Amino acid sequence: xxxxxxxxxxxxxxxxxxxxxxxxxxxxxxxxxxxxxxxxxxxxxxxxxxxxxxxxxxxxxxxxxxxxxxxxxxxxxxxxxxxxxxxxxxxxxxxxxxxxxxxxxxxxxxxxxxxxxxxxxxxxxxxxxxxxxxxxxxxxxxxxxxxxxxxxxxxxxxxxxxxxxxxxxxxxxxxxxxxxxxxxxxxxxxxxxxxxxxxxxxxxxxxxxxxxxxxxxxxxxxxxxxxxxxxxxxxxxxxxxxxxxxxxxxxxxxxx
Amino acid sequence: xxxxxxxxxxxxxxxxxxxxxxxxxxxxxxxxxxxxxxxxxxxxxxxxxxxxxxxxxxxxxxxxxxxxxxxxxxxxxxxxxxxxxxxxxxxxxxxxxxxxxxxxxxxxxxxxxxxxxxxxxxxxxxxxxxxxxxxxxxxxxxxxxxxxxxxxxxxxxxxxxxxxxxxxxxxxxxxxxxxxxxxxxxxxxxxxxxxxxxxxxxxxxxxxxxxxxxxxxxxxxxxxxxxxxxxxxxxxxxxxxxxxxxxxxxxxxxxx
DNA sequence: ACAAAAGTGTTATCCTTACACCCATGT
DNA sequence: ACATGGGTGTAAGGATAACACTTTTGT
Numbered sequence: 001x002x003x004x005x006x007x008x009x010x011x012x013x014x015x016x017x018x019x020x021x022x023x024x025x026x027x028x029x030x031x032x033x034x035x036x037x038x039x040x041x042x043x044x045x046x047x048x049x050x051x052x053x054x055x056x057x058x059x060x061x062x063x064x065x066x067x068x069x070x071x072x073x074x075x076x077x078x079x080x081x082x083x084x085x086x087x088x089x090x091x092x093x094x095x096x097x098x099x100x101x102x103x104x105x106x107x108x109x110x111x112x113x114x115x116x117x118x119x120x121x122x123x124x125x126x127x128x129x130x131x132x133x134x135x136x137x138x139x140x141x142x143x144x145x146x147x148x149x150x151x152x153x154x155x156x157x158x159x160x161x162x163x164x165x166x167x168x169x170x171x172x173x174x175x176x177x178x179x180x181x182x183x184x185x186x187x188x189x190x191x192x193x194x195x196x197x198x199x200x201x202x203x204x205x206x207x208x209x210x211x212x213x214x215x216x217x218x219x220x221x222x223x224x225x226x227x228x229x230x231x232x233x234x235x236x237x238x239x240x241x242x243x244x245x246x247x248x249x250x251x252x253x254x255x256x
Numbered sequence: 257x258x259x260x261x262x263x264x265x266x267x268x269x270x271x272x273x274x275x276x277x278x279x280x281x282x283x284x285x286x287x288x289x290x291x292x293x294x295x296x297x298x299x300x301x302x303x304x305x306x307x308x309x310x311x312x313x314x315x316x317x318x319x320x321x322x323x324x325x326x327x328x329x330x331x332x333x334x335x336x337x338x339x340x341x342x343x344x345x346x347x348x349x350x351x352x353x354x355x356x357x358x359x360x361x362x363x364x365x366x367x368x369x370x371x372x373x374x375x376x377x378x379x380x381x382x383x384x385x386x387x388x389x390x391x392x393x394x395x396x397x398x399x400x401x402x403x404x405x406x407x408x409x410x411x412x413x414x415x416x417x418x419x420x421x422x423x424x425x426x427x428x429x430x431x432x433x434x435x436x437x438x439x440x441x442x443x444x445x446x447x448x449x450x451x452x453x454x455x456x457x458x459x460x461x462x463x464x465x466x467x468x469x470x471x472x473x474x475x476x477x478x479x480x481x482x483x484x485x486x487x488x489x490x491x492x493x494x495x496x497x498x499x500x501x502x503x504x505x506x507x508x509x510x511x512x
Numbered sequence: 513a514c515a516a517a518a519g520t521g522t523t524a525t526c527c528t529t530a531c532a533c534c535c536a537t538g539t
Numbered sequence: 540a541c542a543t544g545g546g547t548g549t550a551a552g553g554a555t556a557a558c559a560c561t562t563t564t565g566t
Contacts, residue, residue: 018374018376020275020276020277021277021376055343055376057374060343060344061344062344064343082341084338085338087311087317088317088318089314118274120274120311120317122341122343190519191517206555206556206557207518207519208518208520208521213555229565230564231515231516231517231564231566233518233519234564235517235518447544462531463544463545464545464546465530467545467546467547469527469528481536486543487539487542488542488544488545489535489536489544489545489546490537490545491546492545510527
């Protein structure tokens with residue numbers, strides 16, 4: 001593992017990459033504990049970062065984002081959307097921290113030369129099913145895992161701001177983004193769908209009105225009841241009617 | 257003029273610019289004929305382009321956009337907002353067209369070297385008062401002027417798509433963008449404000465309901481009547497109450 | 513029987529929409 | 540007086556929000 005990593009570092013060849021331009025992915029998952037973000041921890045460094053990468057010569061920027069996402073999660077064809085490009089000079093460079101951390105071989109190595117240039121980064125947000133994802137570290141990272149949005153560790157550079165911008169985007173665009181169909185399992189209860197919306201909007205919704213509104217939109221299929229063994233009425237399970245869902249998504253699933 | 261231009265071309269020094277990254281501005285104005293876009297025509301070339309530029313080493317990307325806008329319009333502190341980054345490999349390169357047009361000195365000149373690299377461009381949209389703007393060509397451009405959005409000339413590269421993306425953004429975000437206060441003159445009639453909204457939304461709005469809705473929001477000051485000399489009731493002139501307007505803008509000027 | 517949560521119903525209120533009506537202006 | 544467009548009023552319909560009521564489940 002260490003050898004493999006060292007080899008990768010020595011063999012790092014930036015000559016096929018677009019210089020100065022990176023992408024960072026805010027990969028969002030959801031479970032009963034709330035929204036989660038996929039983060040990486042760099043070897044030998046204190047802070048965590050978002051999964052990111054660079055753009056190949058001859059590679060579309062969007063394709064690079066798809067590639068990064070697949071490499072880190074194993075998921076293909078995810079929901080992925082560019083949301084903002086961060087172009088400040090002082091985004092918190094690699095320079096000081098990386099070199100001081102003595103994590104990488106020699107100041108003059110190609111990878112140090114590469115990493116310490118100024119980067120303009122484009123943020124992508126992705127909505128994925130946490131349980132189907134397979135978080136996978138790359139050669140520079142020690143760990144790769146889901147962290148709750150409400151209890152994120154310290155992130156390096158401006159990555160905290162990138163996350164906040166992504167969350168603001170999803171909140172503003174909630175009626176035009178396929179949050180339910182991407183973040184929930186195949187079958188779910190109405191309560192689970194409501195909790196998802198409440199997690200994103202960060203406010204309580206009225207239960208009975210939520211139920212009626214969603215059902216009136218008509219993109220849910222009702223299935224058998226879910227017998228939880230608890231002492232109350234069993235809720236129905238629902239699934240999305242993909243066609244109707246996507247059709248309605250285009251004109252907005254009016255909410256507030 | 258020619259000498260000055262040739263000097264500028266010879267003296268072009270890209271060593272203080274961020275390579276591979278450009279910005280393009282969709283500068284939007286409005287008059288009684290509808291929405292307009294500021295476009296440039298390159299010397300010796302058929303197509304028009306959007307005002308754009310590059311980012312200085314040590315210059316924030318947003319600052320570069322402010323600089324470009326001021327250089328082309330003379331306007332300081334405009335409304336300016338990043339809306340999308342275009343990262344396809346094939347955005348329509350300079351390569352073929354520019355060299356064939358024989359517009360620039362020699363294939364190996366610094367400026368040709370610079371222009372024919374792959375660029376990822378970030379689009380900014382700006383809302384300005386057409387009558388206060390002073391369209392100003394730069395050393396590479398022959399003309400710089402306002403063209404009606406409904407009758408744009410052919411644009412080079414992917415600039416048509418950039419404009420369309422910008423217009424889609426303003427249409428989607430109309431309730432959260434200061435369109436009225438930036439696109440209209442100091443004083444205006446209710447009909448003029450309505451026509452502006454109709455131009456952006458590309459659909460008719462009901463006159464009396466528009467009036468009541470706007471007035472209910474309470475950010476307009478009513479002034480004297482505008483006597484046009486026409487044979488009907490004279491409309492009031494209005495102006496924006498900047499404080500209330502900006503305050504309401506934050507939470508959206510609910511429309512549809 | 514009881515508690516708890518799911519599902520449905522009811523009501524008041526607000527916003528939108530469509531259209532009617534009067535008002536001011538110049539011919 | 541008349542045509543024209545500005546300004547205001549009104550009534551129907553739809554959406555929302557708050558809360559009441561009924562149903563189902565396991566103890």
